[in-house]
Amino acid sequence: MPSPSEHIEVAVAAPVHKTFTYRVPDSGAAAIAVGKRVLAPFRNRSLTGYVLGPAAAGSGEGIRPVLEVLDEEPLFPPALVPFFRWIADYYLYPVGEVIKSALPGGINAASAWQATLTEAGCRSLSLGFLTASERRLLTFLLETPRNLRALERQSAAAGDAETLRSLMRRGLIERRRQLRSGRVGPRKTRVVTLAAAPPSLESLTPARRRIVEQLQRAGGRLTLGTLRQAVPSAGRLVKPLQAAGYLILGEQPVYRDPLGEQIAPDRPPSLTAEQERVVPPLTAALDGGFSVHLLQGVTGSGKTEVYLRVAAEALARGRGVLVLVPEIALISQMERCFRARFGQRVAVMHSALTAAERHDQWLRLANGRAAIAIGARSSVFAPLSRPGLIVVDEEHDASYKQESGLRYHARDLAVLRARQAECPVLLGSATPSVQSQFNAAQGKYRSHHLKHRVFERPLPQIVTVDLRRTDRRTRENAFLTPVLRKAMAETLDRGEQVLLFLNRRGYASLPLCSACGQALRCRRCDISLTLHQASGIYKCHYCGYSRSLRSVCPHCGGADIKPLGMGTEKVEGAVRHLFPNASVARMDHDTTRAKGATLKLLKGLRKRTIDVLVGTQIVAKGHDFPHITLVGVICADLSLNFPDFRAGERTFQLIAQVAGRAGRGEIAGRVILQTYNPDHFYVRTACSQDAQAFYAREIPLRRALRYPPLSKLVALRLRGRNRSRTAVYAQRLGESCRRLIAREPRFADGITVLGPTEAPIARIAGRHRWQMLLKGDRMRTLQRFLRLLMARHPELFSPAGVRVTIDVDPMSML
DNA sequence: AGCACGCCGACT
DNA sequence: GTCGGCGTGCTC
Secondary structure, three states: OOOOOOEEEEEEOOOOOOOEEEEOOHHHOOOOOOOOEEEEEEOOEEEEEEEEEEOOOOOOOOOOEOOEEOOOOOOOOOOHHHHHHHHHHHOOOOHHHHHHHHOOOOOOOEEEEEEEEOHHHHHHHHHOOOOHHHHHHHHHHHHOOEEHHHHHHHHHHOOOHHHHHHHHHOOOEEEEEEEEOOOOOOOEEEEEEEOOOOOOOOOOOHHHHHHHHHHHHOOOEEEHHHHHHHOOOHHHHHHHHHHOOOEEEEEEEOOOOOOOOOOOOOOOOOOOHHHHHHHHHHHHHOOOOOEEEEEEEOOOOOHHHHHHHHHHHHHHOOOEEEEEOOOHHHHHHHHHHHHHHHHHHEEEEOOOOOHHHHHHHHHHHHOOOOOEEEEOHHHHHOOOOOEEEEEEEOOOOHHHEOOOOOOOEHHHHHHHHHHHHOOEEEEEEOOOOHHHHHHHHOOOOEEEEEOOOHHHOOOOEEEEEEHHHOOOOOOOOOOOOHHHHHHHHHHHHOOOEEEEEOOOOOOEOEEEEOOOOOEOEOOOOOOEOEEEOOOOEEEOOOOOOEEEOOOOOOOOOOOOEEEEOOOHHHHHHHHHHHOOOOOEEEEOHHHHOOOOHHHHHHHHHHOOOOOEEEEOHHHOOOOOOOOEEEEEEOOOOOOOOOOOOOHHHHHHHHHHHHHOOOOOOOOOOEEEEEEOOOOOHHHHHHHOOOHHHHHHHHHHHHHHHOOOOOOEEEEEEEEEOOHHHHHHHHHHHHHHHHHHHHHOHHHHOOEEEEEEEEEEEEEEOOEEEEEEEEEEOOHHHHHHHHHHHHHHOHHHHOOOOEEEEEEEOOOOOO
C-alpha cells in the first residue's frame, strides 16, 4: 500500500468517465487501503470516492488530499478492481458508478447544500422590514438549517421561489455544504477486554471480581452484553474498572443474523448414476483454472445436489463459493440446502434484507467470516477475495438482467469474474438460454447433461388442448376447458395439488366500454389498464396509476365496462366457483409483494393447506413443489407475440419450466397445456423439455435475421416528458450515428443502425420513449464506436429534458 | 451529477 | 438593459 503522502487512484461516485489522483494526508496514511471509501474533495463538493490503488506515476498538477478515510475495513478486495474496470469499459458506465451500484445500498456519503440563517438574517427578524412570506421563511430556518433542494422545491410549489432567491441575494440566508453521511454503518457493540497486566484481585468487591473472572475464563474478551448475563451490574461497573486499570473498553462491529430459523444439518444423499458421472469432471475443473460448464438437467434431475458436491470440494481447497439464484423465493430454497450442508459459512444477500442486514452480510464476506455467498444478481459483486467456484442457477432467467442504472447481466458477469478469479463457473438450467447453448456448441463452454429425474421419476405426461377447437357453448369460464376441469377434479379427489399457470396478473387486462368500444387506458402510459377486482381498482402495470372500479368511460361517459381479457385473478375466481371445497391461493406480483408473503405461500403448499395454486411466471421458476401432480397452463401463447426476437425463447422456457413443476414427488405428474398454437415448435419442444430440439430450430432463425447470439446489440434509449423534443433528439442521435459511421471507414461494415423508432410502449409514466439499435459482429467495435461518439458529441447523451441510456446486450425490446 | 461560463431570445 | 433556458467543459 502507498507509503505516507503517496498518491492514490480514486473513482468518485459521479457520472465521470475518469478516475482521479489524490494525495493521502499523513494522518490517514496508515488507514488507507484498496477497497475503502474516502471523502474526496471534488471541485467545490465532497464526494464518496473508492480507492482503486496507488496512482500511476507522474499524474499532473493540482492534486488535492482526500479529506477522510470512511471505512475501517475495505468494502471489497483488490481482486475486484479489475472486475469493476472491465464492467465500466464494457457497459460504457463510469467506474465510480459501477462500484456504487455494486456495493450494498445506503452506505454512500455525499455532501448536500443546506440553507442557513445568517447573522444578518437573525437580526432582520427582530428589526422588521420584511414581507410576511420572508418572515415565514426566516422563522422556518431559525429552528434549524434545511436542505436547500427541498426548500427550493417547496417554495416553487408554493409559487414564491422569488422570496428565497431575494433573501439569499441580500445575504440573510446563506447556503453551506453539509456532509450527509451514508445511512448505514455496521452496528457496534461494546467489548470489554482484560488489561494486559491487571492489578491484583484482592481489593475488589465481589461483583467486580466476578467480572474479571468471567473475562479470564473467556480468554480475556467479552461483549458487554454477554458479560451482563453473568454479572447483571456489569454495565455500571466496567467504567470504574477501566479507570482502575483492570480492563479496556472498546467497540466492535456486530453481525446481525437475518435468519432466525434453525436448519437441521443434512447428510449428502447418494448420487444418481448421472450425477456420479457429472460431478467428477466438475470437481477436476476446480484445479484447472478458468472454465465454463453448462449443466443441462431436466427439471427435477437434482442440479442442486451437483452444486453442493462441487461447492464442498471448492471449500475444501480453501476457496469461496458464489451462488447466483434468480429471485428471493428461490434464494431461501437454495440457502436451506447450503445451510444444511455448510452451516454458518453461508451469507445471503437479497433485497428483502434491510439495508443494515445486507451491509452485515457483505462485511462477513469481505473479512472472510463467510465463504459462501448466495444471492440474486447483485451478488455477483460479493466481496469474496478468492472464489473457487461460481454457480449460476437457472442461468436462462431474465431477472439476471438489471434493467435500470448499470444494465448488467449477472450471468455474463459471473463468467467474467470466474475468468479473472481463474476458477470454473457452472451454469445450470433445464432450459438454457440460446446464448449459452450457442457458446457450448462453439466449444467455449463444456456441456454436462442430466436427462433423468432423481429416483427414476418420470417427466410429466403432457396433454395439449387446442383452444381453437374448444367448445364455446360453455362460455362461462371457457378458459378452464372441460379436459382441464376433469383433470383438476380427479387430482383434487385424490387429495393432490394443482398448479395453474397464466402469465398475466389481475382480473381483466382489457376493460372495454360496451357503449363506445374504447379500452380504459392509463393517463400516463400508452397501455390499457388492468382490472384488479380484489383491490377494487383499475391499475396500470407500468406506472402504478389507478382509478376507481366505479369509473365511467372517459370517452363517452358509459358506465358499462366489460372486463375482457383474463388474468390470474379471474382464473382464481373461476376455480373457487367450480371447486368450492378446494382451498385456492394465488401467487403473483400482487400477492407476493408484502415481505414474507412468498414464503408463506410456499409453506402452505408444502404443508398442503393449499389445494390449487394459481400464478404467473413466478410459479414457473425452479421451485420444488413435491405434492403437485397436475399443472394446467391456461394459455401458452401469451408471451409468444411480444415484439421481441426472444419471445419464442421465453415461451419455450416458461412452458418447459412450469411443466417441470409437476410430479416432483413420489406420484407421477401430468400437464394440461391449453394453446392456440398446438403445432408451434416452441410449444412442442417445451412439452418434451427438449432444449436441444428447440435450439436446433431457433438458431437458423437468429442467423437469418442476424440477431444474437449471431450478432451483438447495443440499444440506445431516450425518455422525455416532451413528445416532440424526445422524437427530435432521437432523430438527431440517429443521424449523428450514421454520419460518424459514414465518416469513419473502420466502422463502415461493422455496424448497422436500426431506427430510431418509437418504443412498442411509446409512453410510460408520462415519458415518451424512443429507441435505436446498433448491431454488429463484434461488441468491441460497437463499444469503440460509442466511446468515440460520446467523446465527439457528449451533448447527444445529455440533452435538456431527455434522458439517454445505453443498454449493452439489451434483453428486452419494450 | 453539479456547477460555472457563455450564448441567445424575451421580458420587467 | 438583465433574466432564464440551453449547450459546453471540467472536476484530481
